Amino acid sequence: MDYLSSGFSRVDSSEDPAVFLSCLQTLCSLPYFQSYKKKSLQLLNPGPGSRILEIGSGLGQDAASLARMVGRSGMVAAIDSSRKMIEAAGKGFKNAESIRCCLADACNLPLCDGAFDGARADRVLQHIPDPERAFSEMVRTVRDSGRLVVYEPDWGTFIISPGKKEICRTMTQLFGDTFPSGWIGRQLPGLFREEGLKNIRIRAETFHTGDLHLAIRVFDLVNNAHRAGQMGLVSPGQAEGRLDELRRAHERGRFFCSYTGFLVCGEKPGRQTPFPQE
Numbered sequence: 001m002d003y004l005s006s007g008f009s010r011v012d013s014s015e016d017p018a019v020f021l022s023c024l025q026t027l028c029s030l031p032y033f034q035s036y037k038k039k040s041l042q043l044l045n046p047g048p049g050s051r052i053l054e055i056g057s058g059l060g061q062d063a064a065s066l067a068r069m070v071g072r073s074g075m076v077a078a079i080d081s082s083r084k085m086i087e088a089a090g091k092g093f094k095n096a097e098s099i100r101c102c103l104a105d106a107c108n109l110p111l112c113d114g115a116f117d118g119a120r121a122d123r124v125l126q127h128i129p130d131p132e133r134a135f136s137e138m139v140r141t142v143r144d145s146g147r148l149v150v151y152e153p154d155w156g157t158f159i160i161s162p163g164k165k166e167i168c169r170t171m172t173q174l175f176g177d178t179f180p181s182g183w184i185g186r187q188l189p190g191l192f193r194e195e196g197l198k199n200i201r202i203r204a205e206t207f208h209t210g211d212l213h214l215a216i217r218v219f220d221l222v223n224n225a226h227r228a229g230q231m232g233l234v235s236p237g238q239a240e241g242r243l244d245e246l247r248r249a250h251e252r253g254r255f256f257c258s259y260t261g262f263l264v265c266g267e268k269p270g271r272q273t274p275f276p277q278e
Contacts, residue, residue, distance in 0.1 A: 003227065004220040005178040008127045011082040021088055024059050026217050032207045036151055036263055037122065039203070041065060043265040044118045044149045049073040053116040053141055055106050055134070056080055056124030060089030060099075066120070067098045077116070079104050106134040114143040121150045123261075125188075129180040132191060139195045144270030148197065149263070151205070154185025157260040158219075162249050167242055170233050175224050188264040197266030208258035212250035215257050221246070 002014050004023055011020050027033045041062075046052050048071040054063045057078035066076045078093075078101045080086050086101050093099045104110055106121075107130055119138045125131035138148055155176025160168055176182040192200045209215055216222055222243060229239035249255040 001223065001227075003178060003223055005175055005182075005224070006180070009081070009180060012084050017084045021059065021084075023217065026214075028059070028061055030214075032205070036203075036205045036261070037062060037065075040120060040122065040149045040151055040263055040265075041069065043201070043263075044120055044147055046070050046074065046118055050117045051075045051077075051115065053077050053111070053119040053138065054079065055119065055121040055138060056127075057089055057101070058085055060092050062120070062122060063089065063099055064092060064096060067096045070098055072097055074098050075100060077102060077111070079106065079109070081105055107137060109137045109141055111141045113140055114146075116142050116146060118142060118147040118149070120148070121152075123152060125150065125152050125184045126155075126179050126181050131181045131184050131187070132194075135191050136195060139197070139268065142268055144268050146268050146270075147265060148192075148268075149265040150188055151261055151263045152185045152188055153259055153261040155179055155182040155259065156186065158257070159259070160215075160221075160246070160257040162254055163242065163245055167234060167238060171221075171224060171228055171242065174228050174231075174233060175219065178227075185260070185262040188262050192264055192266045196269060198269055200264065200266040203263040204260055205263055206258055206260045208256065210250075210253065210256050212246055212255045215255075219257065 002016055002019050007014055008020055011017050046069045050070045052066050052070060054076055057063045057080045063076050063078040076099045078099055083103055086103055090101055119142050125134055128134050142148060158172045158176055160172055189202055225239040225243050228234045229236040246255055
Protein backbone atom coordinates (compact mmCIF):
# COMPACT_ATOMS: atom_id res chain seq x y z
CA MET A 1 0.00 0.00 0.00
CA ASP A 2 1.27 3.48 -0.93
CA TYR A 3 0.67 6.12 1.74
CA LEU A 4 1.08 9.84 1.03
CA SER A 5 2.70 10.48 4.39
CA SER A 6 5.49 7.94 4.02
CA GLY A 7 5.67 7.21 0.29
CA PHE A 8 7.05 10.38 -1.30
CA SER A 9 10.59 9.40 -0.33
CA ARG A 10 10.36 6.26 -2.49
CA VAL A 11 8.15 7.15 -5.43
CA ASP A 12 10.29 5.23 -7.91
CA SER A 13 9.67 1.92 -6.12
CA SER A 14 5.99 2.62 -5.54
CA GLU A 15 3.28 0.23 -6.68
CA ASP A 16 1.45 3.17 -8.24
CA PRO A 17 3.54 6.34 -8.75
CA ALA A 18 0.51 8.04 -10.31
CA VAL A 19 -0.94 8.42 -6.80
CA PHE A 20 1.84 10.83 -5.89
CA LEU A 21 1.74 12.69 -9.19
CA SER A 22 -2.02 13.15 -8.81
CA CYS A 23 -1.60 14.43 -5.24
CA LEU A 24 0.87 17.10 -6.37
CA GLN A 25 -1.43 18.15 -9.20
CA THR A 26 -4.31 18.54 -6.73
CA LEU A 27 -2.24 20.59 -4.30
CA CYS A 28 -0.98 22.91 -7.02
CA SER A 29 -4.57 23.61 -8.10
CA LEU A 30 -5.66 24.88 -4.66
CA PRO A 31 -5.68 28.63 -3.84
CA TYR A 32 -3.92 28.10 -0.49
CA PHE A 33 -0.91 26.46 -2.10
CA GLN A 34 -0.85 28.92 -4.99
CA SER A 35 -0.88 31.81 -2.50
CA TYR A 36 2.03 30.72 -0.30
CA LYS A 37 4.03 29.63 -3.35
CA LYS A 38 3.65 33.12 -4.77
CA LYS A 39 4.82 34.59 -1.46
CA SER A 40 7.83 32.27 -1.39
CA LEU A 41 8.89 33.33 -4.88
CA GLN A 42 8.50 36.98 -3.93
CA LEU A 43 10.68 36.48 -0.86
CA LEU A 44 13.35 34.69 -2.87
CA ASN A 45 13.10 37.55 -5.39
CA PRO A 46 15.44 36.29 -8.12
CA GLY A 47 16.26 38.71 -10.89
CA PRO A 48 17.32 38.20 -14.48
CA GLY A 49 20.55 36.23 -14.61
CA SER A 50 20.14 34.71 -11.12
CA ARG A 51 21.15 31.13 -10.41
CA ILE A 52 18.55 29.39 -8.25
CA LEU A 53 18.44 25.96 -6.62
CA GLU A 54 15.03 24.26 -6.33
CA ILE A 55 15.14 21.26 -3.98
CA GLY A 56 12.42 18.65 -4.52
CA SER A 57 11.17 20.06 -7.80
CA GLY A 58 8.31 17.54 -8.12
CA LEU A 59 6.22 18.19 -11.23
CA GLY A 60 8.25 21.30 -11.97
CA GLN A 61 5.65 24.08 -11.86
CA ASP A 62 7.67 26.12 -9.37
CA ALA A 63 10.91 25.61 -11.27
CA ALA A 64 9.14 26.87 -14.39
CA SER A 65 7.97 29.98 -12.51
CA LEU A 66 11.52 30.59 -11.32
CA ALA A 67 12.83 30.14 -14.86
CA ARG A 68 10.56 32.92 -16.05
CA MET A 69 11.93 35.17 -13.32
CA VAL A 70 15.62 34.51 -14.02
CA GLY A 71 15.22 34.64 -17.80
CA ARG A 72 17.47 33.08 -20.42
CA SER A 73 20.58 34.54 -18.82
CA GLY A 74 19.83 32.80 -15.52
CA MET A 75 19.64 29.17 -14.45
CA VAL A 76 17.36 27.04 -12.27
CA ALA A 77 18.72 23.73 -10.98
CA ALA A 78 15.68 21.51 -10.43
CA ILE A 79 16.70 18.74 -8.02
CA ASP A 80 14.63 15.68 -7.15
CA SER A 81 15.42 12.24 -5.75
CA SER A 82 12.77 10.57 -7.94
CA ARG A 83 13.50 9.70 -11.55
CA LYS A 84 9.77 9.49 -12.25
CA MET A 85 9.25 13.03 -10.94
CA ILE A 86 12.14 14.31 -13.02
CA GLU A 87 10.69 12.63 -16.11
CA ALA A 88 7.22 14.07 -15.45
CA ALA A 89 8.63 17.55 -14.90
CA GLY A 90 10.84 17.35 -17.96
CA LYS A 91 7.82 17.07 -20.24
CA GLY A 92 6.94 20.65 -19.35
CA PHE A 93 10.51 21.95 -19.63
CA LYS A 94 11.05 21.41 -23.35
CA ASN A 95 11.17 25.13 -24.09
CA ALA A 96 12.69 26.22 -20.77
CA GLU A 97 16.34 26.73 -21.69
CA SER A 98 17.30 27.97 -18.22
CA ILE A 99 16.18 24.83 -16.31
CA ARG A 100 18.64 22.04 -15.54
CA CYS A 101 17.12 18.88 -14.04
CA CYS A 102 19.23 16.74 -11.74
CA LEU A 103 18.52 13.42 -10.03
CA ALA A 104 20.17 13.78 -6.62
CA ASP A 105 19.91 13.20 -2.89
CA ALA A 106 19.12 16.44 -1.04
CA CYS A 107 21.44 15.35 1.77
CA ASN A 108 24.40 14.94 -0.61
CA LEU A 109 24.10 17.54 -3.34
CA PRO A 110 26.62 17.16 -6.19
CA LEU A 111 27.01 20.95 -6.32
CA CYS A 112 29.78 23.40 -5.53
CA ASP A 113 29.85 25.67 -2.49
CA GLY A 114 28.28 29.08 -3.11
CA ALA A 115 27.16 28.18 -6.64
CA PHE A 116 23.69 29.75 -6.34
CA ASP A 117 22.21 33.14 -5.60
CA GLY A 118 19.30 31.55 -3.74
CA ALA A 119 17.66 28.25 -2.86
CA ARG A 120 14.12 27.13 -2.23
CA ALA A 121 12.38 24.01 -0.88
CA ASP A 122 8.64 23.45 -0.68
CA ARG A 123 7.19 20.56 1.39
CA VAL A 124 10.38 18.55 0.89
CA LEU A 125 12.09 18.35 4.29
CA GLN A 126 9.05 16.61 5.79
CA HIS A 127 9.91 13.58 3.61
CA ILE A 128 13.57 13.41 4.66
CA PRO A 129 14.69 11.57 7.83
CA ASP A 130 17.61 13.97 8.28
CA PRO A 131 16.18 17.40 7.39
CA GLU A 132 19.02 19.19 9.18
CA ARG A 133 21.55 17.67 6.77
CA ALA A 134 19.44 18.56 3.74
CA PHE A 135 19.00 22.15 4.88
CA SER A 136 22.71 22.46 5.63
CA GLU A 137 23.42 21.32 2.07
CA MET A 138 21.09 24.01 0.75
CA VAL A 139 22.93 26.64 2.78
CA ARG A 140 26.32 25.37 1.60
CA THR A 141 25.43 25.79 -2.06
CA VAL A 142 24.20 29.40 -1.68
CA ARG A 143 26.65 32.31 -1.89
CA ASP A 144 27.17 34.89 0.83
CA SER A 145 24.17 37.26 1.01
CA GLY A 146 22.12 34.73 -0.93
CA ARG A 147 18.58 33.93 0.16
CA LEU A 148 16.94 30.72 1.27
CA VAL A 149 13.18 30.17 1.42
CA VAL A 150 11.51 27.05 2.82
CA TYR A 151 7.88 26.10 3.40
CA GLU A 152 6.99 23.07 5.52
CA PRO A 153 3.82 21.79 7.21
CA ASP A 154 3.73 21.02 10.90
CA TRP A 155 1.62 17.89 11.23
CA GLY A 156 1.34 18.35 14.97
CA THR A 157 -1.21 21.05 14.08
CA PHE A 158 -3.39 18.70 11.99
CA ILE A 159 -7.01 18.62 13.18
CA ILE A 160 -10.20 16.94 11.97
CA SER A 161 -13.74 17.50 13.22
CA PRO A 162 -16.12 16.07 14.30
CA GLY A 163 -15.34 12.93 16.29
CA LYS A 164 -14.50 11.47 19.66
CA LYS A 165 -11.39 13.07 21.07
CA GLU A 166 -9.26 9.95 21.49
CA ILE A 167 -10.02 8.48 18.06
CA CYS A 168 -9.50 11.88 16.38
CA ARG A 169 -6.18 12.26 18.16
CA THR A 170 -5.09 8.75 17.18
CA MET A 171 -5.90 9.27 13.49
CA THR A 172 -4.31 12.69 13.13
CA GLN A 173 -1.23 11.72 15.14
CA LEU A 174 -0.72 8.59 13.03
CA PHE A 175 -0.77 10.67 9.84
CA GLY A 176 1.80 13.10 11.21
CA ASP A 177 4.02 10.46 12.79
CA THR A 178 4.36 8.48 9.55
CA PHE A 179 6.10 11.38 7.82
CA PRO A 180 9.87 11.00 8.23
CA SER A 181 9.94 14.53 9.71
CA GLY A 182 6.36 15.45 10.50
CA TRP A 183 7.18 18.30 12.91
CA ILE A 184 9.71 20.02 10.68
CA GLY A 185 7.49 23.11 10.31
CA ARG A 186 8.04 24.20 13.90
CA GLN A 187 11.74 23.35 13.66
CA LEU A 188 12.49 25.54 10.64
CA PRO A 189 13.21 28.80 12.51
CA GLY A 190 15.75 26.99 14.67
CA LEU A 191 17.45 25.49 11.62
CA PHE A 192 17.76 28.93 10.03
CA ARG A 193 19.28 30.38 13.21
CA GLU A 194 21.58 27.39 13.74
CA GLU A 195 23.01 27.85 10.25
CA GLY A 196 23.76 31.49 11.08
CA LEU A 197 21.26 32.99 8.65
CA LYS A 198 20.24 36.61 9.09
CA ASN A 199 17.10 38.67 8.47
CA ILE A 200 14.96 35.65 9.26
CA ARG A 201 11.27 36.06 8.60
CA ILE A 202 8.54 33.61 9.59
CA ARG A 203 4.98 33.36 8.33
CA ALA A 204 2.35 30.91 9.58
CA GLU A 205 0.05 29.78 6.77
CA THR A 206 -3.07 27.81 7.77
CA PHE A 207 -4.92 25.57 5.33
CA HIS A 208 -8.52 24.57 6.04
CA THR A 209 -11.34 22.90 4.19
CA GLY A 210 -14.86 21.63 4.77
CA ASP A 211 -14.72 19.40 1.69
CA LEU A 212 -14.32 15.77 2.75
CA HIS A 213 -13.61 14.57 -0.79
CA LEU A 214 -10.73 17.03 -1.11
CA ALA A 215 -9.43 16.07 2.34
CA ILE A 216 -9.43 12.40 1.34
CA ARG A 217 -7.21 13.22 -1.64
CA VAL A 218 -4.92 15.60 0.24
CA PHE A 219 -4.70 13.90 3.64
CA ASP A 220 -5.17 10.24 2.65
CA LEU A 221 -7.97 9.88 5.20
CA VAL A 222 -9.30 6.52 4.02
CA ASN A 223 -5.93 4.80 3.80
CA ASN A 224 -4.87 6.37 7.10
CA ALA A 225 -7.98 5.01 8.87
CA HIS A 226 -7.37 1.52 7.50
CA ARG A 227 -3.72 1.78 8.49
CA ALA A 228 -4.70 2.62 12.05
CA GLY A 229 -6.89 -0.48 12.12
CA GLN A 230 -4.16 -2.70 10.73
CA MET A 231 -1.69 -1.39 13.31
CA GLY A 232 -4.12 -2.08 16.16
CA LEU A 233 -4.37 1.56 17.16
CA VAL A 234 -8.13 1.33 16.69
CA SER A 235 -10.35 -1.64 15.91
CA PRO A 236 -11.35 -2.25 12.27
CA GLY A 237 -14.90 -1.38 13.28
CA GLN A 238 -13.76 1.92 14.78
CA ALA A 239 -11.82 2.74 11.61
CA GLU A 240 -14.86 2.17 9.39
CA GLY A 241 -17.10 3.91 11.89
CA ARG A 242 -14.81 6.92 11.83
CA LEU A 243 -15.03 7.17 8.05
CA ASP A 244 -18.83 6.84 8.16
CA GLU A 245 -18.96 9.56 10.80
CA LEU A 246 -16.97 11.92 8.58
CA ARG A 247 -19.19 11.18 5.59
CA ARG A 248 -22.32 11.99 7.61
CA ALA A 249 -20.70 15.16 8.92
CA HIS A 250 -19.84 16.23 5.38
CA GLU A 251 -23.47 15.76 4.30
CA ARG A 252 -24.60 18.04 7.16
CA GLY A 253 -21.91 20.65 6.52
CA ARG A 254 -20.14 19.76 9.77
CA PHE A 255 -16.86 18.38 8.42
CA PHE A 256 -13.74 20.50 8.98
CA CYS A 257 -10.01 19.92 8.91
CA SER A 258 -6.91 22.09 8.88
CA TYR A 259 -3.16 22.28 9.47
CA THR A 260 -0.61 25.06 9.73
CA GLY A 261 2.54 25.33 7.66
CA PHE A 262 5.45 27.74 8.10
CA LEU A 263 7.11 29.83 5.41
CA VAL A 264 10.59 30.86 6.55
CA CYS A 265 13.22 32.89 4.74
CA GLY A 266 16.68 34.17 5.59
CA GLU A 267 20.02 35.34 4.19
CA LYS A 268 23.52 34.00 4.49
CA PRO A 269 25.81 36.48 6.23
CA GLY A 270 27.45 38.97 3.91
CA ARG A 271 26.38 42.12 2.15
CA GLN A 272 23.00 43.04 3.59
CA THR A 273 20.12 43.47 1.13
CA PRO A 274 16.56 44.32 2.18
CA PHE A 275 13.76 41.87 1.65
CA PRO A 276 11.08 42.93 -0.83
CA GLN A 277 8.20 44.88 0.63
CA GLU A 278 4.93 42.98 1.01
